[in-house]
Amino acid sequence: MAHKIGILTSGGDAPGMNAAIRAVTRAALKRGMEVYGIMDGYKGLVKGKIVEFDRGSVSDIMIRGGTILGSARLPEFKDEEVRKEAVEQLKKYEIDSLVVIGGDGTYRGALSLTEMGINCIGIPGTIDNDIVGTDFTIGFDTALNTILDAVDKLRDTSSSHHRCSVVEVMGNHCGDLALYTAISCGAEVVISPETGFDEDKVIKRLQELERIKKKRHAIVILSEKITNAHKLAEKITENTGFAGRATVLGHIQRGGSPTANDRILATRMGDYAVKLIEEGKGGHCVGIIDNEIVGVPIDKALHEERQSRKRMYDMFDRLV
Ligand code: ADP
Numbered sequence: 001m002a003h004k005i006g007i008l009t010s011g012g013d014a015p016g017m018n019a020a021i022r023a024v025t026r027a028a029l030k031r032g033m034e035v036y037g038i039m040d041g042y043k044g045l046v047k048g049k050i051v052e053f054d055r056g057s058v059s060d061i062m063i064r065g066g067t068i069l070g071s072a073r074l075p076e077f078k079d080e081e082v083r084k085e086a087v088e089q090l091k092k093y094e095i096d097s098l099v100v101i102g103g104d105g106t107y108r109g110a111l112s113l114t115e116m117g118i119n120c121i122g123i124p125g126t127i128d129n130d131i132v133g134t135d136f137t138i139g140f141d142t143a144l145n146t147i148l149d150a151v152d153k154l155r156d157t158s159s160s161h162h163r164c165s166v167v168e169v170m171g172n173h174c175g176d177l178a179l180y181t182a183i184s185c186g187a188e189v190v191i192s193p194e195t196g197f198d199e200d201k202v203i204k205r206l207q208e209l210e211r212i213k214k215k216r217h218a219i220v221i222l223s224e225k226i227t228n229a230h231k232l233a234e235k236i237t238e239n240t241g242f243a244g245r246a247t248v249l250g251h252i253q254r255g256g257s258p259t260a261n262d263r264i265l266a267t268r269m270g271d272y273a274v275k276l277i278e279e280g281k282g283g284h285c286v287g288i289i290d291n292e293i294v295g296v297p298i299d300k301a302l303h304e305e306r307q308s309r310k311r312m313y314d315m316f317d318r319l320v
Helices: 017-030 041-047 080-092 104-115 140-160 176-185 199-211 229-239 250-254 260-278 298-303 310-319
Strands: 004-009 034-038 050-053 097-102 119-124 163-169 189-191 218-223 243-248 284-289 292-297
Touching: 004 017, 004 041, 017 034, 017 097, 017 260, 034 041, 041 080, 080 104, 097 104, 097 260, 104 119, 104 298, 119 260, 119 298, 140 163, 140 176, 140 218, 140 243, 140 250, 140 260, 163 176, 163 229, 176 189, 176 218, 176 310, 189 199, 199 218, 199 229, 218 229, 229 243, 260 284, 260 292, 284 298, 292 298
Parallel strands: 004 034, 004 097, 097 119, 119 284, 163 218, 163 243, 189 218
Antiparallel strands: 034 050, 284 292
């Protein structure tokens, strides 16, 4: 009997999830497996929102942002009783293994399901790049390029008006979106969970840039959930020669057609996830480390320390 796999997307959506869905589906069909798309994450799984996929089900989805499977949050999935309902649904459809695309919450659900006898493979899909066990997550590159596009435009207008733009970016307690943006747009200041936030230091730095280096404009990239971007912009107006202006980019960072890099990453990861399933592995997640696609136990990915970005922060500081 053909091996049957289910696929779902869960947690926050990210551009490139569709490319991963396509790769998993095509790679599995090619290996003679049957594929079932599960709508709306674990919520849809519990409710039995399951449809069989063929090759055509994933045609023309690669270029689209978001996820054709939909995503949802189901906090109750932490309860074993609720997960038992999910297992029942999978049994009903005779689905043997599950590929889940999402963030660390999604991984926790996958690990618990594996412990209940359903082999699960996680694929990291989130713009935040906040998952250990991979250098990059699917969606990060697209979000970075979306942010960059916005910041480049802000720079044009802020240099005409002697402004300092404070741009708040997402990241969910991970500073990578802020750091990579700051490096790639040549920002003057980056504030992230890794740098910490010292308001006096930021003001002093901007004063120096203005008085000594005669900068006509400045860009401050701020990670979300650290301080209020508007309040910081007011402080900048009050204490420096720049007119501070805040821009909170919000959910546009999650949208858009995935970049080539994200499509390729998602495709490689999706293909590899099916290989892991074929090998009978469960409770693993796919990652990219030093440009090699690897499988890592989810447990390890959830409990390991994130690699330090200190060298990149130091480089950023040297080049301002
Ligand atoms: P992300 O996967 O992006 O981190 P969430 O943290 O919202 O997003 O997790 C997505 C879903 O994963 C949750 O809505 C819930 O259904 C499931 N989940 C999260 N944490 C756990 C857990 N500890 N055990 C089981 N399922 C979980």
